[in-house]
Every structure is written in C-alpha cells, then in structure tokens.
Amino acid sequence: xxxxxxxxxxxxxxxxxxxxxxxxxxxxxxxxxxxxxxxxxxxxxxxxxxxxxxxxxxxxxxxxxxxxxxxxxxxxxxxxxxxxxxxxxxxxxxxxxxxxxxxxxxxxxxxxxxxxxxxxxxxxxxxxxxxxxxxxxxxxxxxxxxxxxxxxxxxxxxxxxxxxxxxxxxxxxxxxxxxxxxxxxxxxxxxxxxxxxxxxxxxxxxxxxxxxxxxxxxxxxxxxxxxxxxxxxxxxxxxxxxxxxxxxxxxxxxxxxxxxxxxxxxxxxxxxxxxxxxxxxxxxxxxxxxxxxxxxxxxxxxxxxxxxxxxxxxxxxxxxxxxxxxxxxxxxxxxxxxxxxxxxxxxxxxxxxxxxxxxxxxxxxxxxxxxxxxxxxxxxxxxxxxxxxxxxxxxxxxxxxxxxxxxxxxxxxxxxxxxxxxxxxxxxxxxxxxxxxxxxxxxxxxxxxxxxxxxxxxxxxxxxxxxxxxxxxxxxxxxxxxxxxxxxxxxxxxxxxxxxxxxxxxxxxxxxxxxxxxxxxxxxxxxxxxxxxxxxxxxxxxxxxxxxxxxxxxxxxxxxxxxxxxxxxxxxxxxxxxxxxxxxxxxxxxxxxxxxxxxxxxxxxxxxxxxxxxxxxxxxxxxxxxxxxxxxxxxxxxxxxxxxxxxxxxxxxxxxxxxxxxxxxxxxxxxxxxxxxxxxxxxxxxxxxxxxxxxxxxxxxxxxxxxxxxxxxxxxxxxxxxxxxxxxxxxxxxxxxxxxxxxxxxxxxxxxxxxxxxxxxxxxxxxxxxxxxxxxxxxxxx
Numbered sequence: 218x219x220x221x222x223x224x225x226x227x228x229x230x231x232x233x234x235x236x237x238x239x240x241x242x243x244x245x246x247x248x249x250x251x252x253x254x255x256x257x258x259x260x261x262x263x264x265x266x267x268x269x270x271x272x273x274x275x276x277x278x279x280x281x282x283x284x285x286x287x288x289x290x291x292x293x294x295x296x297x298x299x300x301x302x303x304x305x306x307x308x309x310x311x312x313x314x315x316x317x318x319x320x321x322x323x324x325x326x327x328x329x330x331x332x333x334x335x336x337x338x339x340x341x342x343x344x345x346x347x348x349x350x351x352x353x354x355x356x357x358x359x360x361x362x363x364x365x366x367x368x369x370x371x372x373x374x375x376x377x378x379x380x381x382x383x384x385x386x387x388x389x390x391x392x393x394x395x396x397x398x399x400x401x402x403x404x405x406x407x408x409x410x411x412x413x414x415x416x417x418x419x420x421x422x423x424x425x426x427x428x429x430x431x432x433x434x435x436x437x438x439x440x441x442x443x444x445x446x447x448x449x450x451x452x453x454x455x456x457x458x459x460x461x462x463x464x465x466x467x468x469x470x471x472x473x474x475x476x477x478x479x480x481x482x483x484x485x486x487x488x489x490x491x492x493x494x495x496x497x498x499x500x501x502x503x504x505x506x507x508x509x510x511x512x513x514x515x516x517x518x519x520x521x522x523x524x525x526x527x528x529x530x531x532x533x534x535x536x537x538x539x540x541x542x543x544x545x546x547x548x549x550x551x552x553x554x555x556x557x558x559x560x561x562x563x564x565x566x567x568x569x570x571x572x573x574x575x576x577x578x579x580x581x582x583x584x585x586x587x588x589x590x591x592x593x594x595x596x597x598x599x600x601x602x603x604x605x606x607x608x609x610x611x612x613x614x615x616x617x618x619x620x621x622x623x624x625x626x627x628x629x630x631x632x633x634x635x636x637x638x639x640x641x642x643x644x645x646x647x648x649x650x651x652x653x654x655x656x657x658x659x660x661x662x663x664x665x666x667x668x669x670x671x672x673x674x675x676x677x678x679x680x681x682x683x684x685x686x687x688x689x690x691x692x693x694x695x696x697x698x699x700x701x702x703x704x705x706x707x708x709x710x711x712x713x714x715x716x717x718x719x720x721x722x723x724x725x726x727x728x729x730x731x732x733x734x735x736x737x738x739x740x741x742x743x744x745x746x747x748x749x750x751x752x753x754x755x756x757x758x759x760x761x762x763x764x765x766x767x768x769x770x771x772x773x774x775x776x777x778x779x780x781x782x783x784x785x786x787x788x789x790x791x792x793x794x795x796x797x798x799x800x801x802x803x804x805x806x807x808x809x810x811x812x813x814x815x816x817x818x819x820x821x822x823x824x825x826x827x828x829x830x831x832x833x834x835x836x837x838x839x840x841x842x843x844x845x846x847x848x849x850x851x852x853x854x855x856x857x858x859x860x861x862x863x864x865x866x867x868x869x870x871x872x873x874x875x876x877x878x879x880x881x882x883x884x885x886x887x888x889x890x891x892x893x894x895x896x897x898x899x900x901x902x903x904x905x906x907x908x909x910x911x912x913x914x915x916x917x918x919x920x921x922x923x924x925x926x927x928x929x930x931x932x933x934x935x936x937x938x939x940x941x942x943x944x945x946x947x948x949x950x951x952x953x954x955x956x957x958x959x960x961x962x963x964x965x966x967x968x969x970x971x972x973x974x975x976x977x978x979x980x981x982x983x984x985x986x987x988x989x990x991x992x993x994x995x996x997x998x999x
Contacts, residue, residue, distance in 0.1 A: 223721040223731060227877045231716045241471040244426035244441045249499040252428075253282055255489055256346035257502070258336040258353040259512065260328035263364075263580040263905020264375060265357030267326060267335075274352035275338055280345035283496060284353070285488070286336045287325035293491040294322075295459030315387040318378040320547045322484035328357060329377050330546035330580050331905055332511035334484050339492055339500055362580040362905035366520065366541045369577050377546060377578045386544050387551045390558045390573035393633035400535025400569040404526030408605040413974040414594045416518035416543065416899040419587050420917060423473025424509040427489040430499035437464035439742075440490050444482075445475040446749025447709055451741045453482040454490045465490075469739035472711035476889070477586030478513055479711075480751050481549070510910045514550065515899055516587020518543040519557065521598045525605060526569075531612035531620050535569035536562065538598065542576040542584065549583035551576055556591025556683070559634045563599035564643045564681045564843060565621040570633040580905040586751065588889055589947040592682045593954060600678040600955035601972070604962065608971050614959070615651060618679050618845075619644060636683055638841045639943075645931045646845040646867035647679055653929060654847045654865045667967060673862065674964025676848045678956035684944030685757035685840035685937065691745035692762035694723070694770055695829035698816040700809025701733040704766075707747015708759035709739045713946060714878040715755050719763050721874060722940075726767040727774060728794040728808040745831060753842070753944030756874060761938035762834035768939075769830040774811045777824065781806060781814055840935045840943035844868035846956035852964040857983030859895060859961060861924040866952060869931045871943030876930075879945050883928045886949025892918045893950075894957035894975050916978075968993075 235241045258275075272284040285293070324335050336353050340346035363369045363377075369384040377384055401407060428441040438458070444450050444467075451467035458465070472479065485502055493500045504513070524537040538561060542554045554574035561572045603621070607614040622643040623630050630638040656675070663673045691707035704719050720734035737743055750759070771791060778796035779786040788799045797805035814820060815828040849863040866883060873879055896916045900908040909915040934941030954975070961977050962970065968989035973981065 223724040224874050225876065226721070228717060228721065228731070228875065230714050230878065231720060232714065236471070243423055243471050243473060244428055244443050245503050247428045247441050247501065249428070249430050252499045252501055253339050253341065253496070254343040254346045255492065255500055255502040256338050256343070256350040257334050257485065257508070258338065258350045260324065260331060260333040260335050260355060262328055262357055262359060263331050263362035264360040265328050266360065267324060267328060268356040268358060270336055271354040271356070272336055275349040278345070278349035278352055280341035281338060281349045282341070283339045283492065284336060285323070285492065287321060287323035290323050290491065293495050294457045294487060315551060316381045316385070317548050317551065318380055322487040330582055331907060332508070332582060333546070334488070337488050337492065339496065343503070364579050364581055364901045364903060364905055366543045366577040366579060369579050375580070377580065381578060384578040385575060386548060386578050387554055387576040388573065389555050392571045394567070395569040397535050397537065397569040397571040401526045404534050405529050406527045406606070406609040407524065408609045409524040410601065410605060410972045412521045412523060412598050412601050414517045414519045414521070414597055415893070415975060416584070417516045417587055417893060417897050418510055418899050418915060419474070419476035419478040419516060420915070421474030421476060421478060424504035424506060425479065425483065425485065425513055426503045427485050428499065428501035429490045429493035431493060431497055432466070435464070437466060438490060438494055439466045439468065440486070441468045441470060442486055443472050443479055444469050445472065445479045445709055445711060445751050446481065447739055447741050448707065448747050449749060450482045450486055454486060457487050458491065458494055466740070466742040468742070469709050469711070475711050476588045477516065477590050477751060480586050480749070506912065507910055510915065511907055512582055514583045514585030515545065516585065517594060517893070518584050519594045523598055523602055525602050527606045527610055529610060531606055531610050531617040533565060533567050533606060533621050536567050536572065536602065538572040540574040542574060543581065544576045544578050545581045545583040546578060547583045549585035550590070553584065553586065553591040557595045559636050560592050560595035560681070560683060561599065561634050562632055563596060564618070564623060564679050565599065566623045566627070567621070567633065572634065581901050588886065588950045589682070590752070592947065593890070593951045596678065596680040596682070596951045597955045597958070600680070600959065604959050605971070614677050615647065615656065618647060618677065637838060638681065639838060639935045639937055640933050641681065641841060641843055642933055643679060643843055646843065646869055649929060649931060650845040650847045650865050650867040653927065654849065654863060656847070659849065672852045672854060672964045672967065674850050674852065674960040674962065676956045676958065676960025676963055677845065678952050678959060679843070679845045680948070680952045681841050681843040682947060682951050683839050684753035684842055684947070685836055686752040686754050687758065687836050689748070689833045689835040690754070690758040690762045691747045691831070691833050692759070692766045693745050693829065693831040694763060694766035696727070696770060696808065696812045698812050700729070700807065700812045702727070702729040702735070704734065704736045704763060705744045706736065706738045706759055706763065707745050708750045708755050709747070710750050710755055713750060713755045714875065714881070715759065717878060718756055718760060718874045722760065722763055722767060726764070727771045728791050728796065753946040753948070755946070756940065756942045757840050757938055757944050758834060758836055760874070760940055760942060761836070762832055764939045765832035765834055766830040769832070770828055773828060774808065777811050777814055777820065778806050780820065834938070836937055838937050840871065840937055842868065842870045842943040842945065842948050844948060844952055846952035848956040848960040850957070850960045850964060852961065852982060854986050857979035857981070857986065859977060859982065863927065864924050865927045865929070866949060867929045867931060868945065868948050868952070869933050870945035870948060872932060872934045872941030873930060874940065874942060879930065880928050882945045883949040884926055886947065887926055887953045888918060888923065890950040890953030891923065891957050894954045895977050898976050
C-alpha cells in the first residue's frame with residue numbers, strides 16, 4: 218500500500234452532511250405513483266394450533282385491495298421457507314447436532330410466538346390497512362407456551378416443532394486439550410457461577426421497512442429494504458418468487474441502524490415483494506416501534522454455568538462451561554452458539570476445556586445477531602471467570618489476566634475451540650490502560666474511600682474477538698476520464714463510514730482527489746455481488762477488495778504515465794497525487810491526465826482502453842482484534858444507583874485507516890455495551906406475553922449516563938489482508954459489558970457479593986445490598 222497523507226489522518230466523514238441535515242433517503246421516503254400500503258396481522262397468542270383465519274371483515278373494509286393468509290401465500294411464492302441463518306463464523310464450528318425446521322412468512326398450521334405474522338392486509342393508505350388488519354380474527358386451539366430454556370428442554374415440555382425433540386435446535390462444543398478431570402482434581406482453587414447475558418433489542422433508530430414495485434421497463438421487481446446485506450435479500454426473494462436474480466433489484470438506501478438485526482430476509486421482505494409481484498402495484502410496509510420490539514429478532518439471551526480451576530498464581534488450569542442460548546421461536550441465528558463456543562477461552566492460554574453450547578427453541582421472538590453476535594457473551598463469561606479467579610486466589614485481577622495471556626511469540630495461535638488467532642500482544646493494551654487510569658493509585662483511593670463510606674469499583678476486561686468474515690468480498694473501481702473515481706462495493710455500510718475510508722484509500726493509492734471519490738453501495742443493480750456489512754468485515758474484507766482494484770489501477774496508470782513521459786515503468790512513482798519520473802519532479806502527470814489518455818484512443822494497441830478494475834478478495838482467515846477496558850464506578854448503597862467516574866478503553870484493531878471513525882465506532886459500542894450492563898432487558902412472562910413492548914418499558918441509556926470516554930489504541934497489524942486492518946465495529950460492545958459488570962461487583966465486595974446478574978438496575982443493586990446486610994445482621998445475631 219502506498220503511504221501518504223490520507224491514510225491515518227483525522228478526516229471528517231463524507232457521509233455526515235446529508236445525514237445530519239436530514240437530506241438522506243430512507244425506505245419510508247420512497248414515493249411511487251399508485252403506492253399501496255401493507256399492515257400485518259400478528260398472532261396475539263404465544264402457542265396454538267390454527268383452526269381458521271377469518272379475513273372477511275378485513276376484505277370488506279374501506280380501501281382494502283387484498284388480504285393474504287398463509288394458505289393463499291403458497292400460491293404466490295414458489296418456496297415459502299425463510300432464511301434460517303445470519304452471520305456465520307466460517308471456521309472452528311463443531312456442530313454435533315443442528316435442527317432447522319421449515320419456517321413460513323405467514324403462519325399456516327401453528328402460531329409459535331406473540332407477534333408471528335398470520336395475515337397481511339393491503340390498502341390504499343397505511344391507516345386503512347392498519348384498521349382493516351384489526352378486523353382479522355384468528356381461531357386457535359391454545360397450547361401451553363414455554364419461555365424458559367431449561368423448562369423447554371424437559372421431557373413433556375410443550376414442543377414447538379415435532380421434528381425438534383426437547384426443543385433443542387443446535388449443540389456445539391466439546392472437550393479439548395489436557396485432561397479436564399485432572400485439572401480440577403489437582404487445582405488449589407475452584408470457583409463457579411451461573412452467568413446471565415440477558416435478552417436485548419437493537420432498537421435501531423429506523424425500524425425495518427420494505428417497499429417493492431414492478432419496473433415498467435424491465436418488468437423486473439425493485440425492492441427497497443432496510444437491510445445490511447442487499448444481495449442476500451435479492452437472492453432470497455428471487456428464489457422465493459421463482460424468478461431469475463437479474464429480475465430482482467434490491468436497494469438498501471440509507472439504513473438507520475442495523476446492529477445485526479437487519480441481516481437476512483424477514484417474512485415481511487417476502488410478503489411485500491410477493492404482493493407487489495402479484496398485484497402489479499407498488500406496496501410499502503413500515504414497521505412500527507411496537508412491531509420492532511415484538512417481532513424483529515432480539516439478541517444475546519444466554520445462560521452460562523461456568524466452573525474454573527486455578528493454581529495459587531491465578532493460572533487457569535481448566536474451564537468448564539454449559540451455555541444455553543434461547544433461540545426464540547424460529548431459527549434466525551442458530552449459529553450464534555458457535556460464535557460463543559469458538560471464543561470461549563478469550564485471550565487466555567487455557568490448557569483444558571470442556572464447553573458445550575445448546576440452542577433451544579422457546580415461544581418468544583427469534584434470537585439473532587446483535588452487535589457482536591455471540592462473541593460479547595463469550596467475552597462476558599470468561600472475563601467474569603477471570604475476576605472469580607482473582608476472588609478465590611487473592612491475586613490482583615490485572616495479574617490474573619497477565620499470567621493467563623497467550624504470549625506474543627505463540628502467534629499464530631491455535632485455540633482449543635478451533636480458530637487460529639492471527640496476531641496479538643495482549644499485554645500492550647492492558648499495560649497502557651492501567652497506566653492511563655492510574656491503577657495502583659486508584660486501588661489506594663478505593664481503600665480510603667471505603668473507610669469514608671464511599672463504594673468505588675474498578676473493573677477490567679481484556680477481550681479478543683473474531684472478525685473479517687469471508688468467504689469473499691467484491692469491488693469495482695472506475696476512474697472516469699476527468700479523473701473522478703467511483704468505487705462500487707459489495708458491502709453495504711450503514712454508519713460505518715466506508716465512504717470516507719475508501720476515499721482515503723483511493724487518494725493515497727492512485728492519486729485521486731479525496732473530494733472527487735464517490736462510493737456506491739447498497740444497490741444490486743449497480744454493485745458487484747457482495748456479502749454485506751456485518752461482523753466488522755467492512756474494511757478488513759471489503760476494503761481489502763478495494764485495495765486489490767486500486768493496486769491494479771495504479772499499476773496501469775504507471776504504465777500509461779511511463780509511455781506518455783517516455784520513461785521506464787520502474788522509474789514512475791506516485792508522489793503527492795502525481796505520477797512522476799524519479800529524480801525529475803518537474804516531469805509528472807495527474808490522475809486526470811492519465812485517465813484522459815486511457816480513454817482518449819491515442820495509446821498504442823497494447824493498452825486496453827479505460828481505467829477500471831473489478832476484483833474479489835478472499836481472506837485466508839479471520840482476524841482477531843483485541844483490547845483492554847477499565848471502568849471506574851461508584852455505587853450509592855442508599856438507592857442502588859451507579860455513577861461512572863472514569864472509562865478508559867485501549868483497543869487494537871490492527872492498522873488504523875481513519876482515527877476519527879475508529880473513535881466514533883468505539884463510542885457507539887461503549888454505549889451499547891454499558892447499556893446491557895446497566896439498563897436494558899427484554900422480558901416475557903410465563904405465558905409468552907412480551908412485558909417490554911414499548912420504549913416506556915425497555916430502558917436504554919442516555920448521554921448523561923456516561924462519563925467522558927477516554928479512547929486509546931495500540932496497533933498490531935494482521936497479515937491476512939493488504940490493509941493490516943482487523944475490525945473495530947463490535948469491539949467496544951464486547952469489552953464494555955464485562956468491564957462495567959466487574960466494576961460494579963468490585964464495588965459491592967464489602968457486602969460479600971461476588972456475582973450479580975446484569976442489568977444492574979438501581980432496584981437490583983439496592984436489593985442485593987439490602988439482602989446482604991440482612992444476612993450479615995442475622996449472622997451477627999447468631
């Protein structure tokens with residue numbers, strides 16, 4: 218990679234002016250003559266056998282054009298089975314069992330969760346469609362619901378699918394390394410805990426949305442959808458309709474947040490596409506916030522029973538884990554358990570591992586990817602384990618991590634759970650973080666504060682995550698005759714900032730003007746086949762594809778410049794945006810001058826016309842960014858409130874292309890990870906009713922809840938892509954939940970509290986302190 222001024226510079230995001238001025242186009246902004254609107258009738262029952270769906274009143278309602286049920290949908294779609302997988306790990310999966318039942322966009326035989334689509338109403342306006350949908354009547358034979366994973370696995374529990382015994386959808390994991398029984402038998406110390414990573418909702422600012430229309434010229438179908446992977450949706454919709462992929466164009470305009478929730482096609486993507494294709498009229502559906510809470514995929518929702526064996530130095534000798542993932546009622550993310558399994562040992566060289574992850578179906582909304590997708594859960598478990606080891610051994614939490622880290626000379630490192638870590642130096646961010654926060658002084662201040670009745674907690678978390686998923690990504694880079702550059706990418710950024718980073722790459726590597734680079738994405742009609750944006754792969758894989766194209770263009774530009782300047786190709790260098798003859802700075806050509814010649818027709822025949830390249834990058838493996846976070850909090854025992862005093866993060870995402878974008882990604886991730894630790898939780902009652910169906914019930918953090926984030930970095934480039942970049946989009950979410958949790962538990966240590974389930978709401982913290990005080994007083998009385 219040619220190095221100059223743009224890569225590594227703190228440049229403003231090119232995307233921001235249109236986003237912050239409200240001039241962007243989202244799906245709901247799409248207006249088409251003759252547009253119809255759809256509303257979904259959803260099951261009010263968590264579990265039951267469908268006896269009938271009466272749509273007669275809805276069909277007779279004013280403005281109604283069509284009402285479709287599951288039975289009639291089979292006449293529209295060639296196949297009615299929806300996608301069942303989201304983000305895949307690409308390596309290290311040990312799938313002992315996996316059961317994927319057929320799922321349909323509209324329920325036919327049974328309903329399995331409150332909010333499942335049963336019928337769709339199409340009308341002249343959105344209000345008329347909603348009113349008519351309320352007239353649909355669903356007749357069911359009620360069945361018992363099960364919303365608890367442990368109850369769902371019991372013999373005699375309500376079965377969601379006949380072909381899925383005991384509701385167990387997937388089992389991954391195994392026993393690896395040294396003798397696990399001997400590790401525990403020979404251990405000086407052991408500790409165990411049941412750790413909960415609660416159910417969350419991504420709560421994107423823009424809910425899901427789909428609009429579809431027949432193109433009057435091509436007669437193909439154009440679908441506008443708020444998705445992270447438009448090519449995936451295009452392929453799925455074409456398959457469902459039984460038409461060629463080139464007859465479906467999928468456009469993801471601006472996407473107002475995804476966070477994993479918008480990966481893959483949902484029932485509504487099939488419904489709206491099928492209706493537009495059947496009616497030959499444009500149709501739009503916009504998800505309400507309550508629908509988003511009720512029926513879009515949730516995240517996390519795991520339980521982990523962990524047990525650890527350690528020696529007196531804090532060295533972990535063995536780790537046991539039994540993790541249970543609530544998969545919800547349909548398989549939106551059966552592979553999430555694989556992500557938890559393969560990252561189960563974190564940054565640590567653990568010699569013996571016995572770890573199994575079981576995914577279970579329940580009568581709740583589907584569980585899918587949410588920023589990190591299985592990796593935050595694994596990091597939370599192992600970082601709580603590290604602090605448990607510190608508790609039982611008396612070794613400082615910093616030293617527990619240090620003594621267990623995989624050492625730099627061991628990379629590439631083959632983990633017991635499967636993946637090969639590419640590169641790492643875990644002590645660098647740890648040392649930097651504790652130096653910045655003043656760890657030793659903080660511990661002394663903590664001790665003094667406790668004497669004064671103030672309860673300060675210091676929490677650490679060292680994490681590593683798997684990123685840069687393949688199998689490949691695509692790029693087309695075109696230099697126009699004027700020297701302007703258009704980059705067409707198969708990824709689909711929605712806030713990650715690739716319009717900025719790709720422009721930086723083009724400026725440095727082919728001499729383009731940063732301002733004259735346009736990045737096209739999210740439209741299957743003009744971008745190469747791609748795999749979308751998720752799993753922190755946008756730069757490490759998508760950017761690497763762009764680099765392949767830029768390298769080829771630069772080499773062709775050098776050849777053209779050599780011909781025009783009558784010099785040897787080896788004597789042409791790109792410096793300051795100009796192709797110059799080495800040692801002769803006065804002789805040079807701009808990219809625009811080279812491009813004009815490339816298209817001008819005056820070059821010898823051995824030069825192909827034009828200046829563009831299409832390329833696919835296939836990574837040789839996944840990347841593994843890492844870091845250490847330190848949270849400092851104060852717990853107010855009278856109310857259970859938690860006050861942040863400081864938050865320091867040191868993240869290593871490999872080579873940094875755009876520092877400002879990295880900081881932005883870290884800040885957003887910290888907000889979501891801290892939100893999980895302190896505020897957020899989706900809750901169901903035993904009957905399958907969602908108790909947190911609005912933003913009045915689902916609490917998430919506001920800006921005033923956070924301290925000023927102190928974001929720092931180290932750089933350990935990867936050798937797996939030409940940029941050296943590893944990924945940053947999910948890192949802060951992964952590190953911040955365990956760091957915050959460990960800080961709160963540390964603050965509660967004077968009450969003998971060594972573990973507490975998140976979220977640490979004031980009520981939960983106050984209750985834990987009150988119960989601990991009562992227990993202490995009772996013991997004193999005895």
